[in-house]
Amino acid sequence: MINFLSAIFPHFGELKRGLCISVAILLTLCSSACSMTSTPEPLFTAPTESPARLALIESDSNLQAGRSSYDLLCAHCHGYGGEGQLEATIENTLSLGLLTVPAHDATGHTWQHPDQVLREAILQGIQNPLDHFPMPAFEGTLNEEEINQVLDYIRLWWTVEQREYQRNLTRHHAEIDAEFGINANE
Numbered sequence: 001m002i003n004f005l006s007a008i009f010p011h012f013g014e015l016k017r018g019l020c021i022s023v024a025i026l027l028t029l030c031s032s033a034c035s036m037t038s039t040p041e042p043l044f045t046a047p048t049e050s051p052a053r054l055a056l057i058e059s060d061s062n063l064q065a066g067r068s069s070y071d072l073l074c075a076h077c078h079g080y081g082g083e084g085q086l087e088a089t090i091e092n093t094l095s096l097g098l099l100t101v102p103a104h105d106a107t108g109h110t111w112q113h114p115d116q117v118l119r120e121a122i123l124q125g126i127q128n129p130l131d132h133f134p135m136p137a138f139e140g141t142l143n144e145e146e147i148n149q150v151l152d153y154i155r156l157w158w159t160v161e162q163r164e165y166q167r168n169l170t171r172h173h174a175e176i177d178a179e180f181g182i183n184a185n186e
């Protein structure tokens, strides 16, 4: 075939080389053009970032401070939208027989604990050898006010019912502490 073509077109050899070079140049141009125009998919999406929620945070310096601490210290484990461990890594954690990082949003169970327990978890961390990414202690990193700000920020992900349930739980816990003379700050 090539011999036949060479017979018809005496310069087929050169033509072929020229064609190869053009294709190579085209491919290089195309791939660099593609990498310039395509926008990479965001790694993290916060499903609860509604305009109303954002407006609420922007209007409240307490929530803004909570968001800063959360995004800086907690989000890489618990998810920027409180959704828990990054989905792409869950399979690996489970295949190792280890536990994933829980969600803080409405799908998680953070709202099922009173503030006193949540504060303790944040201060002392949770040392569970079965956790793939164990919860570190934040005592000395976050003060009491900053922990409350983070909790207020986390609460934004809960439903109205979950917030009310958790408020009652916290009140009940405080009543029991008072009854037994336990100081919540100790």
Ligand code: HEC
Pocket (backbone or CB within 6 Å): 069, 070, 073, 074, 075, 076, 077, 078, 100, 101, 102, 109, 110, 111, 113, 118, 121, 122, 126, 128, 131, 132, 133, 134, 135, 136, 138, 150
């Ligand atoms: C290195 C990963 C990691 C980081 C960073 C981290 N956590 Fe955790 N956190 C965990 C894991 C894992 C658990 C589950 C521990 C268990 O129950 O065994 C957890 C549990 C919790 C719990 C208890 C939730 C429940 O329902 O029992 C709270 C509250 C919490 N984290 C808040 C925070 C806050 C606030 C921050 C940032 C200041 C933070 N975490 C940073 C990994 C992390």
